[in-house]
Amino acid sequence: MKEYYDVIVVGTGIAGLNTCINLDKNLKVLLLAKDTLSTTNTSLAQGGIATARDAADVKLHIEDTLKAGKYHNDSKAVKIMVENSFKSIKSIMDIGVVFDKSNSHLHFTREGGHSTNRILHVKDKTGRYISKSMFEAISLNDNIDIYDHTTVLDILVRSGACTGVVLKIGSETRIINSKIVMFASGGIGGLFKSSTNQAILRGEGIGIALKNNVSLKDMAFIQFHPTALFDGQTGNRKFLITEALRGEGAILYNVNGDRFVDELSPRDIVCDSIRKQTKETGYVLLDISFKEKNFILKRFPLVYSRCLEQGIDITKEPIPVFPAQHYMMGGIKIDTYCRTNLSNFYASGETACTGVHGKNRLASNSLLEGLVFSRRACDDINARIKEIKMPGRETKAVNNDFYLEFDPGALVIEEIKRRTDCYNDEFQ
Numbered sequence: 001m002k003e004y005y006d007v008i009v010v011g012t013g014i015a016g017l018n019t020c021i022n023l024d025k026n027l028k029v030l031l032l033a034k035d036t037l038s039t040t041n042t043s044l045a046q047g048g049i050a051t052a053r054d055a056a057d058v059k060l061h062i063e064d065t066l067k068a069g070k071y072h073n074d075s076k077a078v079k080i081m082v083e084n085s086f087k088s089i090k091s092i093m094d095i096g097v098v099f100d101k102s103n104s105h106l107h108f109t110r111e112g113g114h115s116t117n118r119i120l121h122v123k124d125k126t127g128r129y130i131s132k133s134m135f136e137a138i139s140l141n142d143n144i145d146i147y148d149h150t151t152v153l154d155i156l157v158r159s160g161a162c163t164g165v166v167l168k169i170g171s172e173t174r175i176i177n178s179k180i181v182m183f184a185s186g187g188i189g190g191l192f193k194s195s196t197n198q199a200i201l202r203g204e205g206i207g208i209a210l211k212n213n214v215s216l217k218d219m220a221f222i223q224f225h226p227t228a229l230f231d232g233q234t235g236n237r238k239f240l241i242t243e244a245l246r247g248e249g250a251i252l253y254n255v256n257g258d259r260f261v262d263e264l265s266p267r268d269i270v271c272d273s274i275r276k277q278t279k280e281t282g283y284v285l286l287d288i289s290f291k292e293k294n295f296i297l298k299r300f301p302l303v304y305s306r307c308l309e310q311g312i313d314i315t316k317e318p319i320p321v322f323p324a325q326h327y328m329m330g331g332i333k334i335d336t337y338c339r340t341n342l343s344n345f346y347a348s349g350e351t352a353c354t355g356v357h358g359k360n361r362l363a364s365n366s367l368l369e370g371l372v373f374s375r376r377a378c379d380d381i382n383a384r385i386k387e388i389k390m391p392g393r394e395t396k397a398v399n400n401d402f403y404l405e406f407d408p409g410a411l412v413i414e415e416i417k418r419r420t421d422c423y424n425d426e427f428q
């Protein structure tokens with residue numbers, strides 16, 4: 001690892017990888033991941049990525065996004081995301097992502113809150129395939145140094161601008177200087193008792209921003225997914241039963257065999273309805289077993305095999321499910337070019353908040369958001385970077401004792417509790 005880079009990108013999910021793909025190839029870039037490169041929420045995404053199908057659908061996709069978000073969304077950001085949706089998805093098809101087709105046309109599926117079929121997917125492993133193609137694309141760029149198992153502990157701030165990061169690699173704490181830092185450090189699920197997220201994702205990017213007086217936004221808005229696989233335990237990652245099952249007709253019913261909600265309502269409505277049913281049992285049942293076995297095996301191979309490991313054959317019986325923390329709508333406040341209120345410090349993806357999701361994210365809009373806005377960040381960075389001087393060497397020594405104690409995730413919990421008391425019982 002060098003001592004100076006033009007850009008440091010923190011995170012190897014869709015937002016971080018797309019940043020690396022779109023940065024000028026002449027820039028020296030450092031890409032970091034806290035765990036393995038593929039321990040990301042992106043690699044877990046099953047359902048797919050939403051897109052306006054044509055000009056007529058742009059208005060409807062915008063309206064569905066605003067309605068799910070309870071009109072708390074930043075409507076300018078929503079418009080930018082939807083208007084750029086198909087173009088952005090085309091950019092990942094160009095680097096090798098092959099979405100599922102039906103009769104040689106792209107297959108669009110549907111999820112809760114969408115008024116039409118507009119979700120592209122690769123079986124039920126969409127995120128994994130997107131990540132694979134993106135890694136292949138950046139492996140062609142020799143301007144990018146990539147380090148896994150490297151944790152960013154802090155950012156450096158001098159004269160009102162971000163000038164690099166403090167990181168931990170092995171047992172060593174180091175300072176790396178840069179013109180620009182981009183946080184694409186994902187969500188906060190690891191702070192919760194039950195979450196569908198990778199357990200390592202503890203909102204560290206958001207906590208570090210908060211420590212350095214970077215503005216946050218919408219920290220009270222946390223999404224629970226209605227259908228995580230029930231295993232009766234707390235603390236471990238919950239396997240997600242993709243909403244696309246309901247999009248393909250799966251039915252929810254309570255343990256008495258009664259239906260109780262429109263399965264394709266937005267997530268918060270389905271969650272609230274499930275919670276009312278789960279007081280005694282802890283779960284409700286999701287059934288797709290009435291569909292053709294071959295269809296289920298082909299369309300949902302991951303859900304099928306993962307449930308089978310837990311002794312549930314989804315082609316024959318219903319799946320016990322319950323709501324678990326899933327997504328952070330809020331985060332580091334950014335504009336539509338991913339700029340924060342701290343110069344040369346950018347944020348993108350789940351760790352950031354454009355306001356695009358409002359109070360409740362519409363299904364499959366998250367991968368899309370990561371894609372569209374990280375690309376715009378690169379347009380801004382590529383245009384500005386020549387004017388930014390490389391910061392001189394940081395002269396302050398790292399305060400190792402401070403970083404032994406500092407837990408950015410704890411700051412995030414404090415901030416959420418300051419904004420709302422809705423989730424007090426849900427934290428680890």
Ligand SMILES: Cc1cc2nc3c(=O)[nH]c(=O)nc-3n(C[C@H](O)[C@H](O)[C@H](O)COP(=O)(O)OP(=O)(O)OC[C@H]3O[C@@H](n4cnc5c(N)ncnc54)[C@H](O)[C@@H]3O)c2cc1C
Nearest residue numbers: 011012013014015034041042047048152186349350364367
């Ligand atoms: C099970 C599941 C299914 C989902 N399905 C869908 C779906 O079908 N469609 C959809 O649109 N969305 C879906 N989502 C949401 C979506 O996957 C995520 O919101 C999105 O992938 C986040 O991407 P990201 O690039 O912001 O972060 P991530 O992909 O989560 O990556 C975060 C990165 O940050 C790094 N990092 C974190 N902290 C540090 C640190 N301190 N130092 C160094 N590195 C750090 C991590 O190592 C990781 O590389 C799903 C989420 C889950 C959990």
